[in-house]
Amino acid sequence: MRKFLIFIVLVGLYSPIASQEKKHQFTVEILDDEALQLIDTDAEIKVIGSGFTWTEGPLWIADGDYLLFSDIPNNIVFKIDALGNTSEYLKPSGYLGKSGYGAEPGSNGLLLSPEGKLILMQHGERRVAQMTADLGAPKAEYVALADSFKGKRFNSPNDGVFDADGNLYFTDPPYGLPKQMEDSNKELDYQGVYCLKTSGEVVLVDKLSRPNGVALSNDGSKLYVAVSNPEHAVWYQYDIFDAGTADNKKLFNDVTNLIGQDGQQGLPDGMKMHSKGYLFATGPGGVWVFNETGKALARINTGEKTANCAFGKDEKVLYLTADDYIMTVSLK
Numbered sequence: 001m002r003k004f005l006i007f008i009v010l011v012g013l014y015s016p017i018a019s020q021e022k023k024h025q026f027t028v029e030i031l032d033d034e035a036l037q038l039i040d041t042d043a044e045i046k047v048i049g050s051g052f053t054w055t056e057g058p059l060w061i062a063d064g065d066y067l068l069f070s071d072i073p074n075n076i077v078f079k080i081d082a083l084g085n086t087s088e089y090l091k092p093s094g095y096l097g098k099s100g101y102g103a104e105p106g107s108n109g110l111l112l113s114p115e116g117k118l119i120l121m122q123h124g125e126r127r128v129a130q131m132t133a134d135l136g137a138p139k140a141e142y143v144a145l146a147d148s149f150k151g152k153r154f155n156s157p158n159d160g161v162f163d164a165d166g167n168l169y170f171t172d173p174p175y176g177l178p179k180q181m182e183d184s185n186k187e188l189d190y191q192g193v194y195c196l197k198t199s200g201e202v203v204l205v206d207k208l209s210r211p212n213g214v215a216l217s218n219d220g221s222k223l224y225v226a227v228s229n230p231e232h233a234v235w236y237q238y239d240i241f242d243a244g245t246a247d248n249k250k251l252f253n254d255v256t257n258l259i260g261q262d263g264q265q266g267l268p269d270g271m272k273m274h275s276k277g278y279l280f281a282t283g284p285g286g287v288w289v290f291n292e293t294g295k296a297l298a299r300i301n302t303g304e305k306t307a308n309c310a311f312g313k314d315e316k317v318l319y320l321t322a323d324d325y326i327m328t329v330s331l332k
Contacts (some may be wrong), residue, residue, distance in 0.1 A: 028302040034282055035298035038278060039331050045300070048084040049326035051231045056270070057121070058310035058326075059110040061135060065312065067319050069109055069326065070094070072123060072176075075106035077138075080326055082317075090104075090131070090140050094176075095124020102178030109159035109270070110309075114166045119145070121157040121178025128157050128168070128196060146170075146196045147203065152187040155221055159213050159270055159308075163220045167243040168196040171211035171225065193225055195244030203244035208236070213270040213308065216240075217292075224252060226268035226281060230259045233267050235281060236295070252294040258284040263301070270308025275315060282306040287320065287329075300329055 004109035026045040030036065057070040057077075066081045068089055077090035095105035113119050118131040120142070127147035133139040145168075147153060156176025161169050175193045177183035193205040193214065205223070213226035223238040223246050233256045238246035258264045264284035271281035278297070279290040286302040287309055304322035312319060312328075320327040 001223060006170055013037050015076065025303055029299040029301060030297075031299065032295065032297040033091075034291060036273065037276070037312075037332065038289060039298060039300070039329070042332040043300075046328050047325050048082065048328055049078075049080050049086055050324055052078070052324045052326075054104070054307070055321035055324065056108050056307045057110040058270075058308055058321050059112065059118075060310050060319060061112075062313065063135070065313060067312075067326070069116075069319075070107045070110060070120075072104045072106040072108055075109065075124070077107055077120075082328070084326075086126075088179045089306060090142055092124075093120060094122040096140075096142075097124065102176065103228050104156075104176050105304060108157070108176070109170075111160055111162065114162060119160065119168070121160060123156040124316050126156055127158070128155050128160065128170060146194075146202050149188065149192070150204050153185075155186060155188060157158075158211070161214050163216055163240075163243065165243065167199045169205065169214050169216070169223060170194055170196065171208070171214050173210050173212060181255055193223075197243050205244060205246050206238070207251065212268060213275075213281065215273045215279060215281075218273060218275065223274075224271065224279060224281075226271060228267040228269055230256075230267060232256055233259050233284070233311065235268055235271075235290075235294070237280075253296065255284050255287075255288075263303075266305040266307075269306070270321075272309055272311055274311070279316065280309050281313075282320075286322075287318070302327060 011081045050070045053073040059068045075092045077093045079089040080086045093107035101124045105119040109121040111119045127141040127293045128145045132141045154172045155174045158171045161305045174180040210229040212228040215224045235252040237252040239248040269282040286306050287300040289298040302322045306322040308321045310319045318329040
């Protein structure tokens with residue numbers, strides 16, 4: 001079945017640059033009643049921050065109850081609380097050079113290591129890096145965890161997820177390179193999904209046209225990868241047997257037919273796995289909610305290109321990075 005509830009929200013936008021007001025129209029679209037376990041049809045959707053350029057990599061920090069996120073073009077990681085109070089957390093975040101580096105030099109995906117360290121997918125430095133300072137006293141000082149595969153530099157690591165043993169799966173599309181696929185400094189002739197094992201070894205999991213968001217099932221047996229290719233906009237699922245070894249690749253969901261349609265902004269991008277086994281994945285229109293079979297149960301329509309999402313405390317709030325905004329959605 002399909003249900004809609006529409007909210008018109010007029011908000012004062014919190015901005016590091018300027019304050020403004022903008023009217024947003026949101027819809028919560030229930031495609032199957034199974035989704036009502038997770039989200040109400042009258043779920044509250046808010047814009048809590050704006051004035052950025054392109055937001056990505058949301059990471060909720062439980063110790064402090066705040067969100068970190070990347071503004072990739074501005075090469076900054078920002079910090080924002082539930083009220084929209086915003087401050088600069090890290091600069092530079094993804095490119096440490098003094099001169100410009102393309103349109104997307106900053107960090108993209110942000111995540112915490114098992115040891116509680118901030119891990120950044122650094123576009124400009126073309127590597128997976130760790131901030132050396134503690135979360136509570138951030139400094140733009142980093143150590144590389146992985147920057148190449150078989151002697152060739154990565155394109156621009158994008159998103160990542162740790163398994164229970166501390167192995168890191170991450171994607172490497174070309175989006176951070178100044179000229180993307182046509183960049184003369186591109187060293188790999190493909191885009192890959194990799195696993196950085198706890199031993200320090202980097203292994204290639206698969207080659208995809210535009211690998212982007214990545215997630216794991218709660219038991220660690222399934223790997224999910226978003227492909228942000230407008231000609232083949234899909235999510236794949238793999239079985240994981242050992243760290244870095246994935247097989248039985250299958251199509252999880254395909255939204256290629258929606259690309260380019262009115263109101264369907266965005267492509268398969270970032271995603272997070274709910275503790276109940278439901279995958280929240282950004283894609284055309286906003287955020288899709290899938291069950292374990294790949295069936296679409298609901299969609300949170302944002303009206304913006306939505307890059308990524310993250311759960312807040314007790315999974316009662318979903319944070320969204322959508323174009324130049326930070327949004328929240330109330331969950332059950």
